[in-house]
Structure formats: C-alpha cells, structure tokens
Amino acid sequence: MRIELQKRANTSMLFSLLSPLLALALTLIAGAIMFGLLGKSPLNSLYIYFVEPLLDVWSLHELAIKAAPLILIAVGLSVCFRSNNWNIGAEGQFTIGAITGSILPVLNPEWHSPLILPLMLVMGMIGGALYAGIPALLKTRFNTNEILTSLMLVYIAQLFLDWLVRGPWRDPQGYNFPQTKSFQPEAVLPEILDSGRAHLGIVFALIAAVALWFMMRFMLKGFQVSVLGQSERAGRFAGFSARRMVWFSMLLSGSLAGLAGISEVSGSIGHVQPVISPGYGFTAIIVAFLGRLNPLGIIASGFVLALTYLGGEAAQLSLGISDKVSRVFQGLILFFVLSCDTLIHYRIRLIVNPSAAQEGKS
C-alpha cells in the first residue's frame, strides 16, 4: 500500500476551507487519545485546552497580546519568503527594535511628553530595519547567504541586549539587577479596552496584515514580489530588480519585527530586561507558513498558535499535564495543519496494490 498524490488542475477552494477543519478533527482525535493515555478525561482536557481560554474576557486579551507580535513579524516575513529572501533572523531584529525603541525612555526618564511614544515606535522600526539591512547589504554587496548572516545576528543582538541591561542601562536604584528603570507612563503603549491589558500592539498587527494583503493583491509591488520569488530571471525580463527586492523585503520585515519588539517592551513588559522574547521571531516563521504566506491567513494562524500556548498553560495548571506534553501536542497540531494543506493542491490516492499501479502507468 502506498500513498500517491495527484496535482489538482486548480487549487481547491473547497479544501482551502475544509483542510483546517480536517486538521482540527485530527487534532481532537489525537489529543483525546494522548490525554486518555495520560489518564485524563479526554473531553475535559480538550475543553480546557481549546475552549476555556476563549471564555474569559481577560483571557481573550491575553490571546491578543500573545498573537500580536507573532502576526506582526509573520506578515513581514511572508513578503520576504514570497520574494525568496530567507530572513530567519527576525528574533534579532525584534531585539534590536526593542533596544533602539527604548533609547528615549531609558536615557530620558523625566521626559513627559506625548511625543515620546510615537518617537519610540518609529525608532524601533528604524532599528529593526537597519539590523535587517545588514544581511541585505551583505547579500547584495558580497553575495553572502542571508539565512546564515541573519541567524548569526540573532545571537549577537541577544548578547548586546544582555550587555546593555547588565551594564550601561542598568537601573541604578535596582540593586544592580539586570533591568532598566520602569518606563514613564507616557512611554507605555496604551491598552485598547478597560477590560484587560491588550495594548495597541494587536492593532498594529492587524493594520500591517491588511495593508500587506492589499499590497500583495492589488499593487505592482506585490506583483513584483511574486514574480521575483518565482523566478529571478522572469523578474529581470519584466524589468524588476532582484537587488532592490532584497532591500525592500528585508527592510520591511525588519521594521515590522522592530515594531513588534518595541511594542512588546513598551506595552507588555514596561522596562528592558535580558529576556524580552520567548522566541517570537522563530515561532513567527511557523505562523507565516501556517498562514500559507497570506497576510490574512497569518492573522488566523497567529491566533491559533497563541491559543495553543494559552491552552497548554491552562492544561498544566488544571490537569497537571507537564509543559513537555503541551509542547508535543503543539508539534502534532502543526503537523496536522501542514499535512492537511496538501489537500488543497493535491488529490490523495491510496494505492493498495502497487503492481496494479505500475500497470496503470504503462
């Protein structure tokens, strides 16, 4: 018995919609089996994992907080990946954006002006963009592979942050512990509703996603991205510059990652410290592909992934399931979603008798 794929003439609209549902069904079955084997009530476990986090208002806020940086980074990356530029260093750009964005409140803690917040956000975007500009420069100038340089720059950015908060930026009143002073109220990203602590970060993420969707769908730039991504040669014939596209996509994704960085520090943490991200920049790569590199799809996948984090926590607390089990479950969910997407482009046939298939071929 073997599995055979047949390419569909057109991508299946039906399965574009059905595939996530199928993945959900598989996830529920696998989850029920897994929780059952661990001696937990399957239904109750799944309820706690997937439903409970959606019932409380505060929890919805937390979902938005968690999803915001993932979406913001992932939509930028989608443009990169579509144009065949492999920026996998968004984590570093996030970190540098957080640092450059924090320069004003850290160095001028007494500056109480409504101007400070917009300036911080802009500086964060510039910082992230400039940091993504390094691999872009190396790629266009020296033909250096951006996968490697952007990844190495992540480690460098994290060590730089570490040095800053343990050294020059350390709060002098903080017993020499590695963190800066808390930001002044004017430098904190405001919350959007009174009912919870979700801040403007999620708004930025949604705006960015819709804007990039519009660009990819209706603007010449979007067309350039797709053409150059499919074939650099075809792009050249059309008069598009691959070199400019490197710069465009890297700076764009870098600035969005930087914006995510400063939003996270200013909105969720309130000061700078050695650890500011649980790996958002890397998780966002998965989010980008789960969303099929479509900005609107990324909104959905960002929320789904955020839900698996919240659900994992709820399951740990209510069921005593270890953090590792939630991570295994998260991995399984991703596998199901990825493999079900196959159905959009392919028909799957199970071939029971291989020799018969061989005959059919000849």
Place this chain on the structure above:
Amino acid sequence: MKKLIIALAATAAVLGGFAGSASAQEKKKICFIYVGSKTDGGWTQAHDIGRQALQKALDDKIETPFLESVPEGPDAERAIERMARSGCALIYTTSFGFMDATVKVAAKFPNVKFEHATGFKAAENLSTYNSRFYEGRYIQGQIAAKMSKKGVAGYIASFPIPEVVMGINAFELGAKSVNPEFKLKVVWANTWFDPGKEADAAKALIDQGVDILTQHTDTTAPMQVAAERGILAFGQASDMIAAGPKTQLTAIVDTWGAYYIKRTKAVLDGSWKSEQIWDGLKDGILTMAPYTNMPDDVKAMAEETEAKIKSGELHPFTGPINKQDGSEWLKAGEKAEDGVLLGMNFYIEGVDDKLPK
C-alpha cells in the same frame, strides 16, 4: 439502542469527571511558577523538590499546582494572573525575572498572597524570600584553601548579578581566612544552563592551572569534567555526589521545602504577613551536602565553621575587608549590611578577575 445508552452513559461519566474538578476546592491551592523545567537538575528542580516536601507535609490541607518553563518575558504576567484567577491562596514566583510581573499581578489581586524569590520589591500581599547562599560559599572557600595544592581555584560564573558576585567574594573570603595568598580565577559562561559550555569553561580553567573548581551554573557538567581530570570540585544547588563520587567535597543544597512549609502554615492559620525574608544555614533553607573526599582535620574545620555561622558567631562578611583595588570597605569587626550585599557589584581583594561592568 443499547449502544446509544452506553455512549450516553460514557459521555455523562466524562462530563461528570469534568464537573468533578470543582469538588477538590476544599483544599487550599498553593501555587508555584517556575522559570525552567521541573526536572532541570538545578535551580527549578530544587524548588520543585521543596514543593513536593510541602505537599507531603500538608497533604490533607493543600494542593500544589505549578507552571513550568515560563519565560521571563511578557508571558510571566499572564501566567501569574492565570494562577491568581484559578483560586490560588499563595503564589510562589521562583525567579528574579518574575519580579515586576509579580508586583503588577499582586496589585490586582489584594486577597491573594504572593512570595517572590530573590527580588527586592515587596507589597502588602507580596513577600520576598531568599537564601544566604554565601554562607555555604564561605565554607567552600575555606575547604578549597586547605585542599588546593596550587593555591588557585576556578569559579564558573553565570552572569554578573549581585548574587553571583557575592558568592565569588564569599568564597574568596573563606579561602583567605585559611591562606591569605589564595587566588580565584573566574570564567563567565554567560549561561545558567548549557552543559556543553559549562564543561568547556571547566576545562579552560583547569588548563589555566586551577586545581579546584566551583560553579554557579546549573548542571553537573563541571563536576564531571573535574572527576575526569582528577581534581576536586564543589556542587551547586543540589547534591551532585553522583556525578563525582571521588570529586565532590561538598555542595550547597537548596532546601526550600522547610521555608515553604513554614510560610504555607502561616497562610493556613491566617498569620501570614508580608516580610522580606533572607534565611540562612540556621533556618534550613540551605544545607551543606556531606563533607567528603577530604581529611578529617579539614572536615572538622568545615563543620566548626558551619556551626559558628549557624549560631551567629561568624558572619562571613566581617571586616577588615578591602575592595579589589585595595581601598577599605569594612573596618575591623564591622559587618556588611544586607542591603549592600544584595546589591553587591564590586570584588574584594584577591579575586583575579575584572568585574564586567
């Protein structure tokens, strides 16, 4: 039809189990939030062993749910708030990086008690607690000075925070009380937890001529390297004798259990108050692993020092002590204030390192 009834019954049973989770509410929830995995073999595992001791001691009165591997970034506040909302009576946040998140959540939930490890921000319903690890390090320094032939020990440090700097100084003070010429070499591994890097740091120190190792990182890798190279070493956070039966001299063992039991009882009987607690050897919040692989006279010295520290007769940071540059820090007989120790960012004389600023 029969099948349908069975299916319905099964569903009911499952749903019943689901509703049943509320019936355990009689017991008070004492909750823990960990920065690492509960089986990390180091810092977090020590706290989890403390949690288990607590559960065992008050099994009929409490339950002790926990969240592990919570990163010290934006996720911390959500995790702590989730605990507060789930009905925890007391929440232990067991890493320095949870400080501001704990402060924020504590302000929102005045009826829940919070205790934050190793921090310095307190509130009406928020205590801080810490352990005087330096007491153990002083004893280790004394043993090192007795046992080292070369008069140089190696120190694998994680990050230059006051806790680590204090430990380095205490070790050197203990060593100098035995051998005034004793030197200490420090390597910054820039990690709490990476067995490979810790092993590399241990090897580098040994290759640079130290013959005793001590560590302020989490895994047993340095102990293994010491065993392999045939030198002596001290364990950290837990008794690491299994990794070096012929190598470990002693270890500082974090025994949070005693503390957790004491404070939880206070919550149960209503006597809990917000305090800034810094317990030491005498309170049982840290203990010394058995003194092994050393002659009897060294063992006797170590035991005597331990007894003196417990009785309060000896405070490791007692003058005269000079700073690294030779300037006076403490006059003869003067004891260091806790506040200064908790924010320590300078070396004392004899440490062969420049403190990264």
Place this chain on the structure above:
Amino acid sequence: MFEAILLTVITASTPLVIAALGELVTERSGVLNLGVEGMMIMGAVAAFATAQLTGSAYLGILGGIIGGGIFSLLFGFLTLTLVANQVATGLALTILGLGLSGQLGEAFVGMPGVRLQPIVIPLLSDIPFFGRVLFSQDLIFYMSVALVFGISWFLFKSRAGLKMRAIGDSHGSAHALGINVVRTRYLAVLFGGACAGLAGAQLSLVYTPQWVENMTAGRGWIALALVVFASWRPLRVLAGGYLFGAVGIGQLHAQLLAQSGGIAIPSQLLSALPYVATIVVLIIISHNRRTTLINTPASLGKPFVPDR
C-alpha cells in the same frame, strides 16, 4: 596546555561537524530540513537511555542513530509523501523533538552517564603530539572524520552521489531520466536524521555524559548555519565546525588571560565572537559569486511530486 585545549576544541566541534554533514547530504538532495535541533536532541535522549539500560555506550551510539533516524522519517513522510512545506515542518519537528525528548528523558535526569571510552590506536598514537590528539579519541570522533571523507567521495566520485546531486539541482530532469526522486530523498533525509542523532549521542555520551533537557542548547542551529557556511562542501564543514569550536573555546581562555592582565572585556563581547567570526569568514569566501552558485542545490526546499 596547547594539547589539552586542542582536545577541548575537538570535543566541542565534533557534534557540530557530524550534524552539519548529515544536513549537507539532505540538502544536496534538495530537501531543507530545519529540524536538526529536534533530531539531535532525540538522538541525545535515545543514546543516553540505551546506554543506561544496556550499560553499553556502543549500543548507546546505535540508539542515538536510530532515534534521530526514525524521527527524521516523520519529517520525510510530511514533506516527501505529503509535500508539506519543508521550512515549517522542520521548525515543527524541532518543537516536537524538544518536548518529546523532555518527556521521554524525565526518568533519566540526574543519573550519572555511561561515558564512551577512547580507542587508542596502536603505533599511530605513539606519534608525538598528533598521536594523542588524533589517535587516542573515541569512536564518534573517528566516525566524524570517516564521514567527512566518505561523504566527499560519495557526492563527487560515486554514481549514486552524482544522481543525488542531479536530484538536488533539478528534480524534474532527474525524474525524467528515470531516477526515483522520492526514494533517494527519503534516504537522504534518513541519513541526515541519523547523523543528527549521532551528534546528539556525542553530547550525551562524550561531551557531557548526562541527560538534561534542552542539552543541545542551540547546537542544531549552528550546524544548519555551518552547511550554508561551507557552501555544501564536506571538507569546508569540517573546517567551519572546527573554526567555530576553536573561537568558542578560545574566548574562554581569552577571558582568563585578560583577567590576569587586568583588562576588563565584556564577556558578552567574547561570547559573540564565534558568531561574528562566522559572518566575517562567510563574507570572505562567498565573495566569488560563481563558486557559490555552482554548489548551491538549485531545487533546495522546493516540493516535488512525480507526475505521471
């Protein structure tokens, strides 16, 4: 002292070299598997558990290879049979591997490990200096050297290697020539997983004979970077791996020497050196656009479905 430092460098570099070599073969066949970290940690836990339960470090090595190999087949099934996206599947594989290894290894935390003993090669080990450094090593080190030359020969001298490179460069043409693309890629993915597993085994049996969660601590990512760094050539993987290891160990010694000289260098700066060095060297060697293009597998990461 120099000899001891060199030994330390070899131990630190070997897992990077082995994992990178495996990934190199996978990528030469046109498949990009970003799950090296996940396969490596699965290899580490499988090796440790096998060695613990059987008492034999050699069976442990086997366990690591099998553990990493089986885990890679999961990736193979998704990306080759179901043509799921390779980048995302690889990353998901890492998430799954870190969780699963932690769960499986829970019982082994804190146990003293079984160390893989060195094999001293008679006569050769008597050569001054080199004898002790190169010929008194453990089996995994010898395997790493054999892999470098074996893979070089396979890729550039053997027929099967030629076919594999043809697939990596253009799976369409290779298929048209009658080469079984999917089967070859399965084998290449399996080989990559087995190598990552072997690298993991080196961590839990040689480098630090113990099991702790996340003990790979990002080494899988470094291995991935090394493949690109080496522009898909095995000998350069060896050079790159050792360069990375040497700078990492060197910075620790630099710290100690600077201290004795009374100089304060931020340790973060020194810790960043291996990464900076990698970028700098890459800039130098990638300057020549033509050689890079020749070596890069053209169909890397692109899905393939045999049409019929």
